[in-house]
Amino acid sequence: MLRRAVRLLATIAMSVIVTAAVAWGVMAIWFDGPHSRVLAGAIAAGVALVSIILAAIVHPFLRGLTVALFPVIVVALWWTSIPASNARDWTPDVARTARATFDSNRVTIENVRNFKYRSESDYDERWETRTYDLDRIRGLDLFLSFWGPTQIAHTIVSWDFDDGQHLAISIETRKEKGESYSAVRGFFRQYELYYVVADERDLVGLRTNYRGEQVYLYRIRVPAADARALLVDYLDQVNRLADHPEWYNALTQNCTTAIRGHAQNIGAGRRLDWRLLANGHLDQLLYEREQIETSLPFAELKARSNITDKAKASDDSPDFSARIRQGLPEIPGS
Template identity: 80%
Template sequence: MVRRAVRLIVTLTLSVIVAAAVAWGALALWFDGPQSRVLAGTMAGGLALVSILLTALVRPFLRGLVTALLPVIAIALWWTSIPPSNTRDWTPDVARTARATFDGSRVTIENVRDFNYRSESDYDQRWETRTYDLDRIRGMDLFLSFWGPTQIAHTIASWEFGDGQQLAISIETRKEKGESYSALRGFFRQYELYYVVADERDLIGLRANCRGEQVYLYRIRIPASQARALLVDYLDEVNRLADHPRWYNALTQNCTTTIRSHAQNVNAGGHLDWRLLANGHLDQLLYERGQIDTDLPFADLRARSNITEMAKAAGNSPDFSARIRQRLPKDRGS
């Protein structure tokens, strides 16, 4: 009786794994396979049919299930070999890659984006070269921007310098002209990984004013030395991507999991938590860990951290960064 129960559990578990793997393989062929929709659909359907036949014809049944994984493995080997590129017909807002040059404590960054937006699709392009003094880093802030579902947000890191400068970096998809973001396509090899190195007026103003997103800003409790190490780690990756592009992935290489990877590189990463994926609750996680202000009740802090209306009022003002921080707690507590 026990052996039969164990065998049943193993069979059901393996069946679910095979079904999920075949579904992934079919979607990989559909999204990343031939451009012809007819051919891609035929190949995806063929994979499903072959897997079903192998499961039905190979005996015993468990061996048939394992055999059905072989064509999926072949597809996975092909899929992982698809190369990313830095030379596509990009949309203007991601057309240039940033590059950082270090000279002691000073870093010069080429292609810092500072667009002037009239709407999401109507803007003046400004790509600038800026120099920052790493010795003057005072700390790091985190933006959460909600475009719809409250379970998911877009995260943006920003560094504050003693001379009043702010440098924001947003980890995003690099889209080609005529291409739009799809959450499902984000799990496949459809978008290159892109670090937008920009002025806060660009990144935050775009989301609050043009896209109608709700934006929250939190001061992170982190020593200035660790904030500096984190920025250097970010910029090292910016340089690597300029030379060696990588794929974005909605699960493993997204705006939040990649921030955690950078934090781990400088010994600032915490343990895994479900809110790293459902990152609309990331501020609650940071509050529980004492990494943002805890002097206020969380609900009060969150209300004060909603900078959407202040960003709208600040518009394209030169003091945009100062104006959106007027209601924030002054002390980082680091």
């Protein structure tokens, strides 16, 4: 009796796995396969049909389900071999890749984005070369930007230098001309991974002033040495992507999971938490872990951290970074 129950549970579990795997294989072919919708549809239908037939004709049924995974494995092998590229007809805002050159404690970064916007799609392109003294890093800040849903946010990390400079890096999709972001397509090989290395006025002001997003700014409790190590790790990845492009993935390689990966690289990673995926609650997680200011009730801290109106008022001001930080709690002690 027990043996039958275990076998039944195994069959149910395997059925779910095979169904999910076949569904993934069908979508992978549809999104990343031939440009011809007819051909892509035919191949996807063929993979699904072969899996169904194998499950039906191979006995016992549990073995048939296992064999039914073979077509999906073939699809997965093809899918993982699709190369990313830096040579596409990119939209102007992601047309150039940054590159960092280190010289002792100084780093020079080419193609720091500092666009002047009139609207989200109308701007003057300004790509700059900037030099930063790594010894002058004093802190690290995190922006959370909400464009609609409150469960999901876009995260931007910014480094604070004691000479008043700020360097912001946003991990995003690199889109081609005529291409727009799709949450579903983000799970497939549709967008290259792109690190926007930019002035805060560009990255933050674009969202508050021209995209109508709500943006929150939190000062992170982190030793200056860790903030420096994190920036170096980020810039090492920036250089790798300039030479060896990678794919963005909405689950495994997105704006927040990639941050956690960098933190782990420098030995500052924490245990996995569901709020790293539903990152609209990331500030609450940081509050619980005492990585942001905790002397205020969380609701009050969150309200004070909303810098949307200050960013709108600052717009193209040269002291944008200083103005959006007015009224924020002091940087927590390291």
